[in-house]
Amino acid sequence: xxxxxxxxxxxxxxxxVSIKTVSNVINDFPMVRQETRARVEAAIAELGYQxxxxxxxxxxxxxxxxxxxxxxxxxxxxxxxxxxxxKAADAHGMSVLIEQTGAERERELxxxxxxxxxxxxxxxxxxxxxxxxxIEHLDVNYPLVLLGERMFGGPxxxxxxxxxxxxxxxxxxxxxxxxxxxxxxxxxxxxxxxxAALRLEGYRLxxxxxxxxxxxxxxxxxxxxxxxxxxxxxxxxxDSGVHLDAVFGFNDAMAIGALHVLHQxxxxxxxxxxxxxxxxxxESEYMFPPLSTIDPGREEIAETAVRMLKERIGGYDxxxxxxxxxxxxxxxxxxxx
Numbered sequence: 001x002x003x004x005x006x007x008x009x010x011x012x013x014x015x016x017v018s019i020k021t022v023s024n025v026i027n028d029f030p031m032v033r034q035e036t037r038a039r040v041e042a043a044i045a046e047l048g049y050q051x052x053x054x055x056x057x058x059x060x061x062x063x064x065x066x067x068x069x070x071x072x073x074x075x076x077x078x079x080x081x082x083x084x085x086x087k088a089a090d091a092h093g094m095s096v097l098i099e100q101t102g103a104e105r106e107r108e109l110x111x112x113x114x115x116x117x118x119x120x121x122x123x124x125x126x127x128x129x130x131x132x133x134x135i136e137h138l139d140v141n142y143p144l145v146l147l148g149e150r151m152f153g154g155p156x157x158x159x160x161x162x163x164x165x166x167x168x169x170x171x172x173x174x175x176x177x178x179x180x181x182x183x184x185x186x187x188x189x190x191x192x193x194x195x196a197a198l199r200l201e202g203y204r205l206x207x208x209x210x211x212x213x214x215x216x217x218x219x220x221x222x223x224x225x226x227x228x229x230x231x232x233x234x235x236x237x238x239d240s241g242v243h244l245d246a247v248f249g250f251n252d253a254m255a256i257g258a259l260h261v262l263h264q265x266x267x268x269x270x271x272x273x274x275x276x277x278x279x280x281x282x283e284s285e286y287m288f289p290p291l292s293t294i295d296p297g298r299e300e301i302a303e304t305a306v307r308m309l310k311e312r313i314g315g316y317d318x319x320x321x322x323x324x325x326x327x328x329x330x331x332x333x334x335x336x337x
Contacts, residue, residue, distance in 0.1 A: 008026075157308045276291070
């Protein structure tokens with residue numbers, strides 16, 4: 001008998017049980033005796049029976065597919081987050097439908113009410129354009145796990161990184177290496193809630209811890225956190241004439257853009273200017289010199305978000321949960337030589 005020809009009836013006959021018992025084993029119902037379960041599982045393996053996952057999910061009123069909405073896949077962090085989410089979901093027997101919002105308010109709102117929600121069992125949602133004043137929009141009638149740091153205190157489970165502590169760790173790393181004029185690339189003037197605001201807070205706390213003054217002249221603004229904006233901000237710092245001996249890019253892309261400008265201007269890294277980023281994307285390890293960075297726990301974010309969403313899909317109705325992942329510095333040549 002070929003693998004494709006095996007049916008549930010064949011498995012039942014081989015194991016000497018009813019079709020209902022085979023179904024109970026496949027669906028992992030707990031009332032099946034261990035000896036019977038082992039016999040059915042052995043028959044499944046021998047016959048090469050393959051479960052029709054689509055049919056099983058439809059019987060349960062589910063599709064087996066979950067959504068992931070992110071701002072931009074051309075930003076390495078979100079691309080790698082999507083990859084981690086897909087791997088975590090696959091381990092739980094789920095597939096992932098990925099949507100890009102472009103960090104545009106109307107598209108972020110549209111995702112929440114999209115017809116695609118009819119074919120996904122739940123959504124992992126990372127907004128950038130929405131803010132705390134939009135929290136009411138998260139009150140949806142399907143399982144949703146919030147990612148990122150634009151909104152807090154909503155009716156959903158929430159998984160995010162420790163932005164303040166991560167930035168504090170990055171700045172402290174530079175200070176412990178003797179750097180005193182640490183420039184920031186990626187500030188968003190006026191932002192109260194969001195990655196830029198939280199990472200700036202961590203930066204200021206580290207300066208305060210070390211008794212160093214805060215100098216606004218060392219803050220370089222950048223809109224979208226891309227390679228080009230990092231390079232442009234680094235050029236702006238040099239053109240302003242401000243003295244600096246280190247750079248903290250609020251993400252790896254901007255730090256890599258800064259490295260490019262430092263090379264162009266024949267500035268030695270790290271001898272003259274040390275550079276650190278944030279996100280621990282794969283490219284950071286292969287830059288010249290290799291880029292020091294903060295690992296914010298991306299794998300933990302993905303695995304936790306998938307697990308929490310699966311629990312909600314399965315009927316868990318406890319109070320909303322907030323999880324902050326662990327972060328640590330990855331020290332490489334761009335800071336330690």
